[in-house]
Amino acid sequence: MGLDSRIGQTKASVFLKNPTVIPLISLLDPRSWIQLYASLMSLVVPFYEVWGRGATQTNIERKDIHDMLGFNRPIGLSSIGPDDYVMSEAYFVDFLRFAFQHGFDYVLSWDTPTYVDMPTEISWRNTIYGIDQVRRTIKAGLPVIGLLNGSNKEQYGKCADMLKSIGVEEVAIHVSEYLRYRRDRLLMGLMWDALKIATSKFSRTLIVGATDPYLIRYPLREACPNASVSGLCWFIDAKRGMAYSTGGKANAYEKDLLCSCAS
Numbered sequence: 001m002g003l004d005s006r007i008g009q010t011k012a013s014v015f016l017k018n019p020t021v022i023p024l025i026s027l028l029d030p031r032s033w034i035q036l037y038a039s040l041m042s043l044v045v046p047f048y049e050v051w052g053r054g055a056t057q058t059n060i061e062r063k064d065i066h067d068m069l070g071f072n073r074p075i076g077l078s079s080i081g082p083d084d085y086v087m088s089e090a091y092f093v094d095f096l097r098f099a100f101q102h103g104f105d106y107v108l109s110w111d112t113p114t115y116v117d118m119p120t121e122i123s124w125r126n127t128i129y130g131i132d133q134v135r136r137t138i139k140a141g142l143p144v145i146g147l148l149n150g151s152n153k154e155q156y157g158k159c160a161d162m163l164k165s166i167g168v169e170e171v172a173i174h175v176s177e178y179l180r181y182r183r184d185r186l187l188m189g190l191m192w193d194a195l196k197i198a199t200s201k202f203s204r205t206l207i208v209g210a211t212d213p214y215l216i217r218y219p220l221r222e223a224c225p226n227a228s229v230s231g232l233c234w235f236i237d238a239k240r241g242m243a244y245s246t247g248g249k250a251n252a253y254e255k256d257l258l259c260s261c262a263s
Contacts, residue, residue, distance in 0.1 A: 023211060024078065024232040025069075027060070028053075032235045035071045042074045044108065044208075044230050047095050048081025064103040074105035076145065079133075080174055080208065083113040087126075092133055096140050106143040108172050108208070109134050114151045116190060123151035131162050138167060145170045145206055153193040160201045171202040176209030176231070195224055206230055212237070213244050 022042045025032040028049050035043055045065070060068050065075050077099045085091045092110075099107055110133035114123040127149040137144050146168035150156040163171060173194050198205040205224065211231035234244075241253035 020228045021211060022076075022206065022228055022230045023234065024208075024230055026232070026235065027068075029235075031238075032232070033069060034235075035069060040071075040073070042076065043069065043071060044076040044078050045104075046078045046080060046232070047091075047098060048085050050098070051081070051085065051091060051094060060102060066103060068102075076106045076108060077104040078108040078111075078208070079147070080108065080111040086111045087113070087129070092136075096137065096142070099142055100140075104142075106145060107137060108145050108147055108206075109137045109142075111147055111174065112149050114149045114155070116151050116186060118151055120151060120155070123149075124155055127155055127159050131159065131166070134163065134168065135166050144168060145172050147171070148173050148194055148198055150194070152190070153197070156194045156197045160197050164201060169202065170204045170206070171198050172206040172208050172230075173198055174208045176233075195227070199224055199227060204228070209233065 020041050022044055023034055023040065024044045024046055025034060026049060027045055034040070066072055069075065077095070079086060079092075079095055081091070095107075095109075098104075110130040112126040112130040114126050130147060130149045134144060134146050146163040148156055148159055148163070148171050150159050160171065173191075175191050175194075195205070195207070205227040207224065207227050207229045209231045210229040211234045213234075237244075237249070241251050242249050243252045
């Protein structure tokens with residue numbers, strides 16, 4: 001199925017059922033290909049992992065991403081990456097080329113560095129840069145889930161209004177940094193500000209960096225019952241030996257675990 005034939009169904013199928021989990025998976029590590037074992041509505045692939053890796057890109061050259069991953073539902077490409085990558089014109093150009101070459105259904109655009117300890121004028125300048133990149137992505141013809149950027153409540157609100165003004169209907173929030181330091185009241189307050197703005201102004205919200213089961217089940221589910229979540233936390237934890245259960249987390253490298261499931 002070609003890209004053109006999928007564009008029309010993307011809006012309806014990416015968030016077909018809310019709330020839902022849309023995992024990030026790594027093209028560089030097939031152990032993360034959870035779609036082989038679970039029924040999922042969508043997947044997201046991080047572009048930063050493969051940018052500049054000639055050998056890796058050669059391996060999927062001329063391959064549709066759906067064929068490579070054995071997944072016939074929508075697959076998105078995420079722009080989220082290191083600061084020097086996302087502010088690079090070369091990264092942006094290669095991002096668009098990669099999305100078209102491999103038949104991605106939608107993209108998360110555009111990530112920019114905006115931190116709470118950054119001067120507000122710099123974070124706003126970077127936010128505007130991100131809006132411009134979203135505009136260019138839409139003009140190129142790719143379905144976009146817009147990334148909400150900013151370093152304070154006012155900037156989040158302005159960014160949301162600008163995204164809506166250029167036709168963005170679905171938005172994503174990258175919350176990894178906030179969750180990593182979730183005991184910090186300032187960072188947690190900013191995260192909730194962003195979530196409230198996103199869920200009030202957009203039809204659908206994707207929370208990126210939130211696939212820790214505790215966060216899905218409790219604070220995020222309670223605050224944003226209709227939002228979807230995405231991220232690679234689950235796989236990062238798995239590589240560290242962390243196993244999830246209804247009782248919480250356990251380190252499989254340090255303890256013997258008994259499991260009743262068939263596999």
